[in-house]
Amino acid sequence: MSPTEMALPPLRRSDCLICPARSRTICAAVPEEQIDRIALIKRPARQLKPHDVIYVEDAQCVEYFTVLHGWVALTALLERGQRVVLDFALPGDFFGFQADPAAPRTQSAVAITSVRLCPLPKAEVEALINVDPVVAAHLAHLIAAHEARAHDHVINSNTREARQRVAHLLIELYFRQRQQLPRQPHDTIELPLTLALIADTIGLTPVHVSRTLRRLREQGVVRFHRRRLYIEDPDALMRVSGIDDWPLTTGALKRE
Amino acid sequence: MSPTEMALPPLRRSDCLICPARSRTICAAVPEEQIDRIALIKRPARQLKPHDVIYVEDAQCVEYFTVLHGWVALTALLERGQRVVLDFALPGDFFGFQADPAAPRTQSAVAITSVRLCPLPKAEVEALINVDPVVAAHLAHLIAAHEARAHDHVINSNTREARQRVAHLLIELYFRQRQQLPRQPHDTIELPLTLALIADTIGLTPVHVSRTLRRLREQGVVRFHRRRLYIEDPDALMRVSGIDDWPLTTGALKRE
DNA sequence: CGGCGAATTGATTTTTTTCAAGCTGGGTGG
């Protein structure tokens, strides 16, 4: 792990320099001139198809990942085949890090769309953060943002009824794609989810999500059709969701 | 922030050396001979009464905390005075750290019982973790454990009905006090919560929590009375909760 | 054109909330 090693394979370095996710994920803490700290430990990008499993619960944890392209679902699988979506990982997101690196996985990760990942070997990342305080401190804040988002989901599930929950999730996913809240009427984003995935994220049944989306459509708020979301009335959507229009940069959305 | 400063106030050092929480929280990453890194930045212990507010949402964030004694509720406050309990902080727990140190608080913290805290100034902690990779790496894992617990709460709220949710919370809190799952029939722990707090944690109404606890009592599973929990039948409780008997050390409990 | 996963819809049941009325027990002030 000597970062001063100077026999650099230039190809790998340039890989990282043109990486679209470099300004986010764990690499954001590595200045350009030190990019080899990451470039030397990362594995070749990995391409996955929809439904491909990245890792499953109880498996040995050997790698962490950055999403380069596509959507990943982080899920927990329960007794009777029940599934909970704990979070989505979108391009630029770092996932797979866990409290105890030696323990087996506590969650599963599955590709929702076709996905390209940058795998980072666990051992090397752990070695790096035990040596580089800037990367480690950045990682701590990154994970705190994940925690904040998880808290947001708890709030969503615990206090809101179906309409609000759906609206809140849609806004969260819009925000994570665009880095801003919806403003333009008839704006549209890609939303490559099934009703079942949405249901497993907000703790409802797909049937009830369908009915809820129908009502939102009938009231001219949003339309969800063919993996695409049409935000007909952004203000109405915000009102339904109970989110204040003051976005935080921490991963969670501001509440009223 | 020079850790090599040698004019040490010996009293502060010994404070930390006898601290009951030292093996946990953020201090666990600091070896005994370097304890002054913490001892020199910490503020005097602070004593609070039940219902005292430690910080509120939107306030400026100036300190992080370790719980020395007592129970703290980390909550989010919503529009119509609705409250969500995001987590509890028990003795040895570190709380108050957030993704963006410059942003206002995203949650509130309130003393449930009488509480003794060790306050750590934000600026000094942030400076420390940007300089000491071992502390920073430890903190990242600590926060990841918080995230795992938040995910556990999402699972609880999203997939389980009242009986399971209550049972799951009771086991979580037992585990966090005793570091093990309940085994002995008629075992008892202190549980200084109101029904309203329990309800706001698992996303039910106090009324429904009352009914649920009544049923559990009638079936000889647990009794909750006067801030004390009597676990009459640990096996039944585990069965109701849907938790496997394989505890993780990461802050979350293993699921079936 | 048939098949299949996903979405929709209706009817019914279950769970949870809401509203409202008592109850209880510890603490306070007379």
Next chain:
DNA sequence: CCACCCAGCTTGAAAAAAATCAATTCGCCG
């Protein structure tokens, strides 16, 4: 020492929300 106060708990009845069950329908793909 007693009366009463009050937060917190309990209980019942009715309403609301969501799940469940059971058909269809839709749209894509082979």
